[in-house]
Amino acid sequence: MARAASTVEAGDSAERILQILSESARLFATNGYDGTSMRDIAEACGISKSLLYHHFTDKDEIFARIALGSTRELYQFVFDRLPEGATPTERLRAFMVATGEYFQRYRWAWLASTSAFWSDPEQRRQKERMMWRDRYEGLVRTLIQQAIDAGEFRPLDVPLAGRLVLSALNWMHRWYKPDKGMPAPQIADAYFDMIFRGLRAE
Amino acid sequence: MARAASTVEAGDSAERILQILSESARLFATNGYDGTSMRDIAEACGISKSLLYHHFTDKDEIFARIALGSTRELYQFVFDRLPEGATPTERLRAFMVATGEYFQRYRWAWLASTSAFWSDPEQRRQKERMMWRDRYEGLVRTLIQQAIDAGEFRPLDVPLAGRLVLSALNWMHRWYKPDKGMPAPQIADAYFDMIFRGLRAE
DNA sequence: GCAAGTATTGACCGATCGGTCAGCGGCCGC
DNA sequence: GCGGCCGCTGACCGATCGGTCAATACTTGC
Numbered sequence: 067m068a069r070a071a072s073t074v075e076a077g078d079s080a081e082r083i084l085q086i087l088s089e090s091a092r093l094f095a096t097n098g099y100d101g102t103s104m105r106d107i108a109e110a111c112g113i114s115k116s117l118l119y120h121h122f123t124d125k126d127e128i129f130a131r132i133a134l135g136s137t138r139e140l141y142q143f144v145f146d147r148l149p150e151g152a153t154p155t156e157r158l159r160a161f162m163v164a165t166g167e168y169f170q171r172y173r174w175a176w177l178a179s180t181s182a183f184w185s186d187p188e189q190r191r192q193k194e195r196m197m198w199r200d201r202y203e204g205l206v207r208t209l210i211q212q213a214i215d216a217g218e219f220r221p222l223d224v225p226l227a228g229r230l231v232l233s234a235l236n237w238m239h240r241w242y243k244p245d246k247g248m249p250a251p252q253i254a255d256a257y258f259d260m261i262f263r264g265l266r267a268e
Numbered sequence: 269m270a271r272a273a274s275t276v277e278a279g280d281s282a283e284r285i286l287q288i289l290s291e292s293a294r295l296f297a298t299n300g301y302d303g304t305s306m307r308d309i310a311e312a313c314g315i316s317k318s319l320l321y322h323h324f325t326d327k328d329e330i331f332a333r334i335a336l337g338s339t340r341e342l343y344q345f346v347f348d349r350l351p352e353g354a355t356p357t358e359r360l361r362a363f364m365v366a367t368g369e370y371f372q373r374y375r376w377a378w379l380a381s382t383s384a385f386w387s388d389p390e391q392r393r394q395k396e397r398m399m400w401r402d403r404y405e406g407l408v409r410t411l412i413q414q415a416i417d418a419g420e421f422r423p424l425d426v427p428l429a430g431r432l433v434l435s436a437l438n439w440m441h442r443w444y445k446p447d448k449g450m451p452a453p454q455i456a457d458a459y460f461d462m463i464f465r466g467l468r469a470e
Numbered sequence: 471g472c473a474a475g476t477a478t479t480g481a482c483c484g485a486t487c488g489g490t491c492a493g494c495g496g497c498c499g500c
Numbered sequence: 501g502c503g504g505c506c507g508c509t510g511a512c513c514g515a516t517c518g519g520t521c522a523a524t525a526c527t528t529g530c
Contacts, residue, residue, distance in 0.1 A: 078477080098386030100302035104518060114479050116520085121477095125518065155468070183442065184300030184383045213467070220469045226458055227467060229443065230436055237435035240385065256428055264466025265415070265429060266357070267422045281507075306488060316509050318490085323507095327488065 083121050085111055088174070091132045095177030099129060099185040126187050133182065134195040136175035141202040143168045154213035158231070159258045161206055165235050166254030170244070177239055206231050231261065285323050287313055290376075293334045297379030301331060301387040328389050335384065336397040338377035343404040345370045356415035360433070361460045363408055367437045368456030372446065379441055408433050433463065 089110040093102040104125055108115040122128050147164040148157045169176050207228040213219040219227075234257045242250060291312040295304040306327055310317040324330050349366040350359045371378050409430040415421040421429075436459045444452060 082477085098302065100300065101387060103516075105516085113477095115518090116480075117478055119519065181386045184386075185303060210467070217469055219467045220465075222462070222467060223458060226455065227462060229439075230459055230462055233439035234432055234435045236442070237431075237439050240438070241431065253428065256425060257432055260424070260429060260432055260466075261463065262466055262468050263422075264462075264464055264468075265412070265421045265424060266464050266466075267419055284507085305486075307486085315507095317488090318510075319508055321489070 079121070082113075082117075086118060086121060086128065087132055087135075090128050091136075091174040091178045094129060094132065094181060095174045099178075099182040099187060126191070129178070129182060129187050130191055130195070132175050133179040133187075133192065134198075136172055136179050137195045137202070138198045139172070140165070140168050140176075141198045141205070144202065145205065153218060154209050154216055155218045155262065158206070158209045158213060159255065159262075161209060162231065162235060162254040162258045163251045166238070166250035166252070169235070169238060169242075170250040173239075173244065180236070180239060203228065203232060231257075234261070281323070284313075284315075284319075288320060288323060288330065289334055289337075292330050293338075293376040293380045296331060296334065296383060297376045301380075301384040301389060328393070331380070331384060331389050332393055332397075334377050335381040335389075335394065336400075338374055338381050339397045339404070340400045341374070342367070342370050342378075343400045343407070346404065347407065355420060356411050356418055357420045357464065360408070360411045360415060361457065361464075363411060364433065364437060364456040364460045365453045368440070368452035368454070371437070371440060371444075372452035375441075375446065382438070382441060405430065405434060433459075436463070 086107065090102070090107050093106055093110060096102075097106070104115050104118055107128070108118055111118075118128070122131075144161055144164040147167075148160050152160070207224055210219060210222065210224050210227050210231075214222060214224070235254060238250065238253065242253070247253075248256070288309065292304070292309050295308055295312060298304075299308075306317050306320055309330070310320055313320075320330070324333075346363055346366040349369075350362050354362070409426055412421060412424065412426050412429050412433075416424060416426070437456060440452065440455065444455070446452075449455075450458070
């Protein structure tokens with residue numbers, strides 16, 4: 067029975083599932099949700115289209131797994147990298163740099179998630195995903211508020227300042243080329259410097 | 269005669285084309301390029317699908333007209349609103365506010381243009397569009413460089429600073445709701461204030 | 471060796487897509 | 501009055517889509 071061999075079976079199955087998710091993320095990131103067919107995914111994996119439906123119920127589930135996974139992991143990845151004893155300012159810098167690092171490392175999943183903004187699957191299920199997204203975005207607002215309370219930041223429209231920070235990070239995918247220019251964490255750090263100190267001469 | 273969604277009874281071809289472009293922009297903005305079918309556009313206009321092909325060669329041409337038009341107009345709109353005698357700093361502020369104003373006024377076309385980033389038509393033709401986009405982006409870099417030369421800005425990585433400014437403006441479409449909150453030009457102005465002066469306490 | 475379960479496949483389905491085409495009807499110049 | 505033109509239509513096409521299903525290969529417990 068499958069009891070004793072469950073590890074092996076789960077291992078085989080899990081590897082295949084990981085492969086499907088990985089290839090799907092790459093394709094979604096490159097061609098968008100609607101621009102990627104189940105046939106494309108199957109071909110990229112070197113398997114039949116039917117096998118996709120053996121491991122996933124439908125196309126939406128593949129995408130949802132990628133989007134939810136990357137959104138949850140982004141939050142945890144960034145949260146784990148906030149230095150505990152540091153000032154809010156330094157923690158905000160760490161927030162931005164960690165986001166850049168995550169973006170660089172899991173770029174396909176990031177791109178896939180953000181690419182489907184205009185397609186249906188975004189609004190449909192995705193409730194749990196939005197919860198993690200809200201936590202992530204809440205984090206930056208909390209840090210900004212703490213920086214204000216600590217006197218490190220001047221009084222600000224906190225939601226708008228948060229949006230400025232997130233805009234810089236979230237827009238990176240539209241122009242960032244991994245082969246050339248600065249690595250993403252360094253870009254994030256430079257962004258922090260400009261936003262924190264401002265552009266004007268001192 | 270059949271009643272249309274919009275009131276266009278006269279057989280004027282130019283008006284009909286404008287109607288098609290307007291409805292298409294709204295649909296592309298809402299559902300994306302792939303998520304909008306020619307049948308959808310025809311239905312929204314209250315006309316037959318065949319008539320679309322009477323006025324346009326294919327779906328791509330409709331989109332290209334919208335995207336090129338809005339990109340060119342954005343540049344001209346913003347360029348015309350840069351105060352001539354002002355300092356580079358004030359001109360950069362005007363650049364951002366004008367972009368917010370354009371975004372607010374021609375939101376559907378803006379959204380349609382940016383939504384198709386992940387679909388094919390973006391890369392296909394669109395050469396002329398990219399020229400205007402490059403001019404627009406070059407403008408912000410020029411203003412930043414002039415501000416540095418005038419001693420108003422500290423020495424900066426100019427392309428990156430330009431990207432920061434453009435990120436704030438370009439990401440607005442992902443969260444901006446026209447019904448509530450600040451109007452877009454005011455948001456752009458607040459962004460400028462934060463980027464120029466920085467977040468830190470003085 | 472056998473039964474059971476799982477991974478995997480190709481053939482197939484209805485729906486929808488972008489796009490085509492022959493033709494209809496009203497208006498305008500002659 | 502009439503012939504050509506233009507805005508306009510519905511019927512239709514091949515391709516592709518997401519998804520289904522019955523059947524096959526392989527593994528594994530007994």
